[in-house]
Amino acid sequence: MKLVISKSYEEGARRVASHIAAAVQKRKDLLLGLATGSTPVPVYRCLAEGNARGEIDFSEARVVNLDEYVGLAKDHPNSYHRFMRENLLDAVGIPDSRFTIPRGDAPLEEELARLNAFAAQNPIDLQLLGVGANGHIGFNEPDTIFPDGYHAVTLAQGTIQDNARFFDNPESVPTMAITMGIGTIMRAGEIILLASGENKREAMRALLEEGDVTPAVPVTALKLHGNCTIYLDEALAKDIAVAPYITVE
């Protein structure tokens, strides 16, 4: 595992965008795994700007997303499908034919079968992750096993509260989601995680300090990945006693 510490969150986001851009330039048809949440928004802005300047070519790139709320159709204002369209995909010209994301309003079992068939045939080249305050990645909440393939989950109460800021009222936050499982995330050829903010400190401690991989903090699974880079800003990294086996840049 590698840790890159930037002066600010904005600088870290720019570095993550450069990292992704380099991978896309190297392999035009790569399968890019992407995430939602507010953390990656400036990364997507940098990628869209780079594309507008003609520096990054997304004409063959494929995208797969981690998760979606159960019950939300793709054009719902709070769907992750719409989030990805508005924050990146429309700007860089990636059509739905090159974009895979769970369909929140599809019959659940059929949808899981569709996604698992896709996952079996399409290994992710580079996966971008954020992290929940409780250490979840995708919507793999604490204290569940680390399942392979896509699965339906009941969201933790804290996650519902954290994500309520995006909804008109807290009652309309869905309580269930479909998420890519940790086994599938871990099979990505490379993983990048970007985190910022005080509320991510405990999760980053569990990941970067010495200690076991534990379902209590799902992000700790990344300790076992052979090609994983964590991007933090100085404010978040400052009190973390980074384990000696992690390369710090």
Ligand code: GLP
């Ligand atoms: C949601 C998403 C995660 C994301 C997390 C953190 O729960 N399912 O993929 O990492 O939010 O979001 P934020 O970046 O807004 O803190």
